[in-house]
Amino acid sequence: RSHGISVVPVDANVEAYEWLLRKASLEKTVRRLRRRFSNLDRKASLSHAQQLVYAGLVAALPAAGDTPARIEKALAVLRDPADSGFFDPGQYDEAVATVETALGLISAAYGPMSLGFSSYRTPFALLNPDEIKRDAGPDRNPFYEYFSGELCRRLAAERVSLIGISVAFASQLQPAYGLAHILRQQLPGVHITVGGPAVTQLFARS
Numbered sequence: 001r002s003h004g005i006s007v008v009p010v011d012a013n014v015e016a017y018e019w020l021l022r023k024a025s026l027e028k029t030v031r032r033l034r035r036r037f038s039n040l041d042r043k044a045s046l047s048h049a050q051q052l053v054y055a056g057l058v059a060a061l062p063a064a065g066d067t068p069a070r071i072e073k074a075l076a077v078l079r080d081p082a083d084s085g086f087f088d089p090g091q092y093d094e095a096v097a098t099v100e101t102a103l104g105l106i107s108a109a110y111g112p113m114s115l116g117f118s119s120y121r122t123p124f125a126l127l128n129p130d131e132i133k134r135d136a137g138p139d140r141n142p143f144y145e146y147f148s149g150e151l152c153r154r155l156a157a158e159r160v161s162l163i164g165i166s167v168a169f170a171s172q173l174q175p176a177y178g179l180a181h182i183l184r185q186q187l188p189g190v191h192i193t194v195g196g197p198a199v200t201q202l203f204a205r206s
Contacts, residue, residue, distance in 0.1 A: 018075075026102055027068045053112055074095040122174065143179070152187060156187060160190060162193070172198060180192055
């Protein structure tokens with residue numbers, strides 16, 4: 001900005017999580033979870049990867065009914081320390097537990113991927129370029145709708161010509177690749193560059 005360049009900072013980590021934890025998004029996640037369970041439950045046998053998914057679905061199903069209805073109160077507690085129960089241990093613990101349960105539902109719906117407060121793990125990611133691209137798609141990427149919809153619309157409206165993606169932790173590599181694939185599809189001609197500690201470590205180790 002000091003050199004006359006217009007900059008649009010975006011905390012895509014926070015925004016993606018907030019998008020996933022909306023009541024409407026969670027309700028959609030629950031429908032996906034139940035649909036995946038029904039499809040696998042009808043099969044006569046399951047592969048190893050399908051067994052991992054099925055186990056996650058079975059564990060998550062009991063919380064699928066009421067978590068979307070509880071998520072808005074939980075997020076309100078965590079967002080507003082002044083007047084929301086943030087400093088009440090009981091309300092705070094309940095809010096954290098509700099968010100963790102919601103992230104568990106998302107993990108099961110997109111399993112064997114695992115999503116937490118500060119982690120994104122999948123045992124089958126980053127194997128080769130084709131696998132990375134598949135993991136960027138809507139069937140495997142829980143962030144796909146936020147990336148391809150809300151985020152891309154905003155960047156297009158800003159008419160950006162260059163996008164920088166900062167990757168702080170190794171667990172963010174696959175989502176960062178997923179975001180880059182989507183940006184390339186939605187915003188052709190925009191230059192994309194990637195940096196940050198996790199990417200620097202890759203070059204340092206190679």
